[in-house]
Amino acid sequence: MRHEIRFSGYGGQGIILSAVILGRAAALYDDKYAVQTQVYGPEARGGASMGQVVIDDEPILYPEVTEPDIYVIMSQQGFEKYGIRAGMDAVMLLDADLVRSRPDCRHYEIPATAEAKGALGREIVANIVMIGALVTATGVVSREAIERAVLDSVPKGTEELNQKALKRGFELGERA
């Protein structure tokens, strides 16, 4: 089944990396197919950034996202630019403290940044918390696959922190 996942937030949150990690998990460790794309623009850090992934069990032909069925939104500006038109059948995970608006579709409030700052002590891993929640809330890739993809993608020396963040995300997603 084809899934189209869109990530948006502000530059510096690791939005694009989140999309790459998800794509890698599907394509390398879940025996699925994935195409990751992103919006390139001249915007400086801080502007709305957006990355997308198509995941499918069969080879992906048309590579672009037309109507995402899963959204991960981590800033208000990101919601307004890339989340506000979500269809009624979509699912949206949003960082509860950073996004004021709520969509009409099914949505889960994930306090990823608060968890990252608080219990985990590093705001930088908020995106990894979010990815964990995404995986357990939607099952779009397996836990094992995302674990391996996260470990592939994070800087050396931060593996333990990121694993903790991912695990915390799994818990938040299960509860959602």
Added chain:
Amino acid sequence: MIAPDWFRDDRLPHIYCTGCGNGTIINCTLAGVEEMGWKRNETVFVSGIGCSSRAPGYILTDSLHTTHGRALAFATGVKMARPDLHVVVFTGDGDLAAIGGNHFIHACRRNVDMTVVCMNNHIYGMTGGQGSPTTPPGAISTTTPYGMSEPAFDLAELAVAAGANYVARWTSYHVKELTKAVVAGMQTPGLAFIEARTQCPTNYGRHNKLRSVPAMIEHLRSHAMLVQKRDRLVAEGKPIPEGTFTVGELVRRSRPAMGVQR
């Protein structure tokens, strides 16, 4: 005296006009190559477009006669890919300083290990005598019929400012000095720039009251001032005579260089 086996005798006659100074400069350069002991199969001549740039076609080595202005960029590719080859570039004032000006300053900045000999005849000769970036103010050419109104580039000073490790300037009159400068440049790791001012009797002299070849060469000789003399005059606060240009070694230094064979 240059051994005849450096020339492609099946290319003769050459295209240069009677009285042209380019042959003198080619001879001085090849004399330098011979003095360095470089072999024909390890020396590559590169050029752009213009009278100067036909020189490699008369020399019996691998040679790359390229597009207008780009010789130094081509030569950079040759030298960086094969640092064991000796690379010599022949260029002219239009090729080097007008269309190729950007490549000139960047080749000097990179200090790629090669020898660049510029035949500066102050005119676009091959196209019939149009004003170039080194045409002196007031000089008549087909595109400056009322006299050149723009200031001229000082190519050697440009090379010094841009970072070349060796820079010298002589003229087609100063054959011994020019040959020595070519050798000194070849011995210096990094980019060696040798400006050789020369006569174009056909397209420059005729229009500028220098009707004979000896008159043109005499004009070059009499307006050339040794850099040491110029420095002395400046130190003494004395005026520099109008229309003179410096000759001699302007710089020899050891900035970091690229493409030097280890």
Added chain:
Amino acid sequence: MSRTEFMQGNAACAEGALAAGCRFFGGYPITPSTEIAEAMARKLPKAGGVFISMEDELASIAAVIGAAWTGARAMTATSGPGFSLMMENIGYAAMTETPCVVVNIQRGGPSTGQPTRAAQGDMLQCRFGSHGDYSTIALTPNSVQEMFDLTAKAFDLADRYRVPTFLMSDEIVGHMRERVTIPGAVEVERPRPLAEGALPFEAGDDGTPGFAPFGSGRAVHVTGLTHDERGYPDTTDPEAHDKLVRRLVAKVESARRDIADYEVVNPDAETVFVTYGPPSRTVEQVMRDRPDDSIGHLRLRVVWPFPEFALKVFPNARTFLMPELNMGQMVREVQRHVDQPVISIPKIGGELHTPAELVRVLEAYR
């Protein structure tokens, strides 16, 4: 040992070049091709090669040609504005029969246009962009895997035919990430050496001369002027020019069956899509979503020299449909080879045709 990675198209292009033995890259940063230069800057020095950031694109292609004449496999990568700047020296490479690879990650034009958006607007420029008559080879990948495969292949074609060879990709394929399998070793075919006693520009039976790189003791004179078999300028004899330029064109055009690389789906179809690059993926999507034997697809991986014989694979064709990310460029080439109507489906602005858009066109034309 092959390896599988989740990689960006531009990164796969660099990997393909390295696997094919590319050892010289001269370039200038330009969106959306820059990741290729960045990858080469990281990897070439470790592979014993040379990366150099030149002062502009005119210099980039010049340095690549210079390096190619030392026998190195050499490449540059750019996009629209830089490609335009390279045109004069691309003609020089064609005239001097210099093997080299130019990657163009196409973006919206004319002029600075859309630096971060995809287009296929340079398809005629890569064939006709330099002055005079010549012929070149152009490849059009539609996936990250093909960015690797076709880049490697471009080097072989460049060497075999001694022509500048283009990888005509675009922002979509250059920037997307997909799974790519990188083989442990890529077979490499180098130019035929210049035979003992042969003249440096004397063509063999295939129209291509043997190659004696600089430093091999053959004293080759290379010039962009019209030249004879010795490489010596001969600029006024009409026959000399006629002989040389006809050979430069013929050595590529007469080999177009060997160079051709295309896929055919449903050869009995009446309505046939003709595509190259990423619009092919929209067509494939439409054909998977709506199985229908009356719809065919010709997907070109080599667009130049144009394989006109591939159009004859569809004897029942009544209409050809050509979605392109431009206002209709290759459609002109297709139309001149067939009697049936060829419908251009142009799209500009940077996005791929959607499946729904192509379905609407299909319904209108069948």
